[in-house]
Amino acid sequence: MNVLVTSVGRRVKLLHYFVREWGDTGKIIAVDCDPTAPALYAAHCHEQVPRIDDPGYLDALLQICQQYEIKAILSLIDPELTLLAAHADRFYMQGIEVIVSSRDVIEMCLDKMATHDFLSAHQIPAIPTFTKMDEVQAALLAGQITYPLIVKPRYGSASLGITRVENDQECSVVMEKTDDVVIQPFLQAEEYGVDGYVDLISGELVTLFTRKKLRMRAGETDRSLAVKDPRLLSLAKELIHVLEPRGPIDIDCFLVGDQYVVSEINPRFGGGYPHAHESGVNIVRALLQNIKGLVNQPKVGEYKEGSIMMKYDEVMLLE
Amino acid sequence: MNVLVTSVGRRVKLLHYFVREWGDTGKIIAVDCDPTAPALYAAHCHEQVPRIDDPGYLDALLQICQQYEIKAILSLIDPELTLLAAHADRFYMQGIEVIVSSRDVIEMCLDKMATHDFLSAHQIPAIPTFTKMDEVQAALLAGQITYPLIVKPRYGSASLGITRVENDQECSVVMEKTDDVVIQPFLQAEEYGVDGYVDLISGELVTLFTRKKLRMRAGETDRSLAVKDPRLLSLAKELIHVLEPRGPIDIDCFLVGDQYVVSEINPRFGGGYPHAHESGVNIVRALLQNIKGLVNQPKVGEYKEGSIMMKYDEVMLLE
Numbered sequence: 345m346n347v348l349v350t351s352v353g354r355r356v357k358l359l360h361y362f363v364r365e366w367g368d369t370g371k372i373i374a375v376d377c378d379p380t381a382p383a384l385y386a387a388h389c390h391e392q393v394p395r396i397d398d399p400g401y402l403d404a405l406l407q408i409c410q411q412y413e414i415k416a417i418l419s420l421i422d423p424e425l426t427l428l429a430a431h432a433d434r435f436y437m438q439g440i441e442v443i444v445s446s447r448d449v450i451e452m453c454l455d456k457m458a459t460h461d462f463l464s465a466h467q468i469p470a471i472p473t474f475t476k477m478d479e480v481q482a483a484l485l486a487g488q489i490t491y492p493l494i495v496k497p498r499y500g501s502a503s504l505g506i507t508r509v510e511n512d513q514e515c516s517v518v519m520e521k522t523d524d525v526v527i528q529p530f531l532q533a534e535e536y537g538v539d540g541y542v543d544l545i546s547g548e549l550v551t552l553f554t555r556k557k558l559r560m561r562a563g564e565t566d567r568s569l570a571v572k573d574p575r576l577l578s579l580a581k582e583l584i585h586v587l588e589p590r591g592p593i594d595i596d597c598f599l600v601g602d603q604y605v606v607s608e609i610n611p612r613f614g615g616g617y618p619h620a621h622e623s624g625v626n627i628v629r630a631l632l633q634n635i636k637g638l639v640n641q642p643k644v645g646e647y648k649e650g651s652i653m654m655k656y657d658e659v660m661l662l663e
Numbered sequence: 664m665n666v667l668v669t670s671v672g673r674r675v676k677l678l679h680y681f682v683r684e685w686g687d688t689g690k691i692i693a694v695d696c697d698p699t700a701p702a703l704y705a706a707h708c709h710e711q712v713p714r715i716d717d718p719g720y721l722d723a724l725l726q727i728c729q730q731y732e733i734k735a736i737l738s739l740i741d742p743e744l745t746l747l748a749a750h751a752d753r754f755y756m757q758g759i760e761v762i763v764s765s766r767d768v769i770e771m772c773l774d775k776m777a778t779h780d781f782l783s784a785h786q787i788p789a790i791p792t793f794t795k796m797d798e799v800q801a802a803l804l805a806g807q808i809t810y811p812l813i814v815k816p817r818y819g820s821a822s823l824g825i826t827r828v829e830n831d832q833e834c835s836v837v838m839e840k841t842d843d844v845v846i847q848p849f850l851q852a853e854e855y856g857v858d859g860y861v862d863l864i865s866g867e868l869v870t871l872f873t874r875k876k877l878r879m880r881a882g883e884t885d886r887s888l889a890v891k892d893p894r895l896l897s898l899a900k901e902l903i904h905v906l907e908p909r910g911p912i913d914i915d916c917f918l919v920g921d922q923y924v925v926s927e928i929n930p931r932f933g934g935g936y937p938h939a940h941e942s943g944v945n946i947v948r949a950l951l952q953n954i955k956g957l958v959n960q961p962k963v964g965e966y967k968e969g970s971i972m973m974k975y976d977e978v979m980l981l982e
Contacts, residue, residue, distance in 0.1 A: 354974075354976065356975035356976070357975070357976060357978060380877065380878075380886050380971055380973055381973075559699075562881040619978070622978060622980045623980070648982075651980050651981065651982045652699055652980070652981040653979070653980055653981075654699055654700075654978065654981060655673075655701070655976045655977070656673050656701040656976070656979065657673065657676060657937075657974045658676065658974070658976070658977035659938070659972055659974050660972070660975065661942070661970050661971070661972055661973075662973060663967075663969070
């Protein structure tokens with residue numbers, strides 16, 4: 345029952361949870377291209393691998409899977425999800441479960457325009473999103489949006505490369521400088537995060553945890569408050585119902601006026617997951633049950649609201 | 664022997680070191696204006712206080728000092744150092760030691776132009792620094808600097824509000840938008856950090872630890888390598904000799920070509936201090952000795968080079 349966790353980076357806490365939950369049922373093997381990735385040292389065993397864009401990367405993973413008799417594999421970063429989904433067959437042929445949503449789901453979630461279109465098609469509140477200046481101008485004229493707007497990369501992580509623009513001229517300049525951007529209104533709104541798990545066997549939603557983001561740091565939630573708003577829980581349920589992801593999922597929302605709006609979907613363990621885990625919403629255990637071949641019983645919303653999670657720096661010395 | 668540590672923020676690890684070193688010699692009291700500052704919960708006792716710019720702040724501190732029979736006080740953030748230095752008399756009158764350098768030293772360190780002038784006056788390598796566009800143009804003409812340059816706030820923390828400019832026009836635009844900026848060359852150079860402690864009683868340098876910064880995150884060192892380059896150690900010694908700070912000090916340097924250049928001086932515990940501490944360079948213990956009235960014996964450079972410090976997120980739940 346050994347499990348390979350890839351691109352582990354700084355996710356030490358998550359690896360600790362895996363090691364603790366696995367107990368004596370198996371080993372957790374961690375890999376990363378950077379030997380100074382601290383989460384490597386939180387696993388039972390670790391290996392350094394090439395970068396995920398290296399042509400030899402997949403072979404390196406498959407070899408490690410053989411070496412450690414790996415039963416299941418999962419990645420903690422978005423760009424690698426596509427790779428694992430695209431090559432899931434090679435792992436399945438070795439008898440290895442790939443903990444990943446379908447390729448369609450992953451590609452849609454990585455693309456902010458496609459995410460908007462999917463949400464709109466299913467009547468789920470989304471952030472107005474545009475890729476062309478003339479669409480932006482039409483939406484401005486129609487009073488659908490107003491400046492300031494934000495321009496950000498269409499693909500990739502939300503916290504990188506975001507530019508705020510105040511008028512048409514600034515917007516055009518930023519758009520000319522960069523390919524593949526989306527334009528959205530700049531929302532002065534509270535942000536929320538949702539952690540969920542969809543059973544790999546039954547396809548049913550097993551657990552959900554919602555939190556209000558109190559403070560961000562380096563693009564991640566630094567402090568959050570556990571909340572239990574029925575509107576947010578049903579929005580997340582509705583989205584997961586139509587999306588049909590598999591395994592862990594992280595959803596970002598804004599509260600605009602009195603309506604929750606979905607801003608981003610990450611079909612993997614989110615950076616704010618420790619709040620859910622420390623509150624008893626144990627997605628790592630649900631995953632272990634599935635790898636054991638057991639179906640999880642749904643326990644959606646079984647947690648206490650009101651707790652505040654605070655992150656701080658711990659240090660590890662490599663000598 | 665109770666000690667008050669103010670503006671503790673996220674410095675949980677440092678507070679843990681204090682609590683561990685103090686053992687049963689006294690209590691560590693932590694204060695912050697934000698009740699979700701995680702380091703509050705790492706101390707023996709904690710209190711919430713007004714913001715440091717609140718007119719009632721100093722009285723609140725003095726009252727807490729009385730309540731907890733505080734023997735010494737220190738702050739972990741730059742803007743508060745000035746305040747403590749300016750009002751040190753009020754604490755001394757209550758028999759409380761203020762762990763802070765002189766007001767002159769603190770004000771100079773907060774001002775990037777004054778820091779440059781001080782370093783230059785003492786023949787210590789500094790980063791070329793300008794406040795006026797015509798000086799910049801003269802330096803460009805003289806071949807002393809070249810674009811790209813960076814424009815950053817003259818006062819305050821180095822990692823905030825930095826803009827890279829590519830030509831005269833961009834530079835002028837940025838300078839017009841913001842008051843009180845300095846202009847420096849954009850250095851593509853390795854960064855180093857120095858942690859030191861100057862005995863409060865003897866005024867002698869007690870300990871020094873130097874590290875190469877391998878990776879930054881949210882303006883702080885995320886990974887670093889312990890180094891022991893005699894050139895860097897003697898630069899730091901020379902600087903401390905002429906500066907005459909008191910207590911903990913953190914110095915930032917760049918390696919430009921084969922010369923170390925001082926970029927910033929922070930007369931307080933730096934964010935990368937855990938690497939020094941975990942390597943046995945125990946500045947917290949040196950401070951405790953001084954508060955006990957004992958002089959520290961110098962042990963400058965007594966540590967092993969080659970260790971890598973990696974930070975990662977730990978979490979704490981407030982229920």
